[in-house]
Amino acid sequence: SSDVCSSDLDLIVEANYVGNRGAWENNSAPLGGLNTPNPATYARYGIDPTTAAGQATLTSTMGSTLGKASGVPLPYPTFPTTATVFQALRPFPQVNGTVSVNGAPLGDSWYNSLQVKVNKRFSHGLSLTSAFTWSKTEANPAGGFNATSATINNIFNRANQKGITANDIPFIFNTGFSYEAQKFKTIDNKYLRNALSGWVFGGLLLYQSGAPIAVPTSANNQSGWYGYNTTENRVPGQPLFLTDLNCHCINPTGQFVLNPAAWANPALGQFGTAAAYYADYRSQRRPMESINIGRTFRIRERKSLEVRAEFFNVLNRLEINGPSNTSPQGARSCSITTPTPGLPGSVNVAAGTNTCPAGYSSPSGFGSISYTGLNIQPRNGQIVARFTF
Numbered sequence: 001s002s003d004v005c006s007s008d009l010d011l012i013v014e015a016n017y018v019g020n021r022g023a024w025e026n027n028s029a030p031l032g033g034l035n036t037p038n039p040a041t042y043a044r045y046g047i048d049p050t051t052a053a054g055q056a057t058l059t060s061t062m063g064s065t066l067g068k069a070s071g072v073p074l075p076y077p078t079f080p081t082t083a084t085v086f087q088a089l090r091p092f093p094q095v096n097g098t099v100s101v102n103g104a105p106l107g108d109s110w111y112n113s114l115q116v117k118v119n120k121r122f123s124h125g126l127s128l129t130s131a132f133t134w135s136k137t138e139a140n141p142a143g144g145f146n147a148t149s150a151t152i153n154n155i156f157n158r159a160n161q162k163g164i165t166a167n168d169i170p171f172i173f174n175t176g177f178s179y180e181a182q183k184f185k186t187i188d189n190k191y192l193r194n195a196l197s198g199w200v201f202g203g204l205l206l207y208q209s210g211a212p213i214a215v216p217t218s219a220n221n222q223s224g225w226y227g228y229n230t231t232e233n234r235v236p237g238q239p240l241f242l243t244d245l246n247c248h249c250i251n252p253t254g255q256f257v258l259n260p261a262a263w264a265n266p267a268l269g270q271f272g273t274a275a276a277y278y279a280d281y282r283s284q285r286r287p288m289e290s291i292n293i294g295r296t297f298r299i300r301e302r303k304s305l306e307v308r309a310e311f312f313n314v315l316n317r318l319e320i321n322g323p324s325n326t327s328p329q330g331a332r333s334c335s336i337t338t339p340t341p342g343l344p345g346s347v348n349v350a351a352g353t354n355t356c357p358a359g360y361s362s363p364s365g366f367g368s369i370s371y372t373g374l375n376i377q378p379r380n381g382q383i384v385a386r387f388t389f
Helices: 039-044 052-059 065-069 190-196
Strands: 002-008 011-025 107-123 126-140 171-180 200-208 288-300 303-312 333-336 346-348 360-364 380-388
Touching: 052 065
Parallel strands: none
Antiparallel strands: 002 011, 011 107, 107 126, 126 171, 171 200, 200 288, 288 303, 303 380, 333 346, 333 360
8 A cells, every 4th residue: 555645746755565475485595394304203213312312323323233223224225224323214315414405395475564755856956765664574484585694493393483584674764865056046256156056966875774693503413313403592681782783882803792691502402492583683783875976067069078076985984894693602712912922822701701801802703793894995985077979
């Protein structure tokens, strides 16, 4: 539906609802159900992948004592007895474990948005187009579409897979404007009046929410028991961030920004319960502002000279890279700033400590930010001249 109102012929305001529903979509990520043993299959043979005994059985070869005692038959006569019990229980045991069976058309997607647009037609030298979008992008599984960095937590619990996707940007505002300086009748000097008129000022401004950060992948070796990994669990009551990524107060040379205590590994052999992405777990907002100024000088009827200057990131915003999203339980370390005899070149940062110790910098590990480059370039510009004949 849409609603349009206009106070005059020069200004148009338009509001629309835009939605999309997708079903039976091809999933490019390894959805797993095609070649992953179902828990019911394990139960049939009394194998419990959450126990050490069950895990030992799954990693045993079919010709070993444990493999024979499992009661799992050869899936076909020529199946090698050097292959594992886990491989024998796969729906397609002939497919080597290093090959993924992908593309199951089991995906669903949802997109809902309110879109408002304001259009100021060219009059008195000014034209403007502004748009605001309030939206939500979801999928099931949320980690399987355009999200190679996200992990699906449990392919056998499809009801628990719906959530926002990597493309979910709930608030987007952008505006483009152009103004051509008119001939000022109040200026008596015609040469000055002509020199000041005809210049065109334009700009493109974009402001939007930060992109979602993928939930960390669990290190509980779930791939050894089911053929693919799962997500870590979100710990209730723990903040996701150690500092606001939009505060402009981060020191990436010695500070960690993500809270490792916010995530916990599921027990061995158990699936995670977290979504692939969370609405409150996002990277830094990244505004973009560009302006330009130019003019076309008419030399003769078919000859003209166009001069234009363009400037990008005009406010010189410092937009650092996103934080590292490796294992929260992995080591977080800092390197020595100035090599000193008797001091180690790097030290691990203890749990509960979120900055590098004195004399050390260059943090690495979960929540660190690479500062050897920026997400966007500092303020820069270019001058363009074009002669037409």
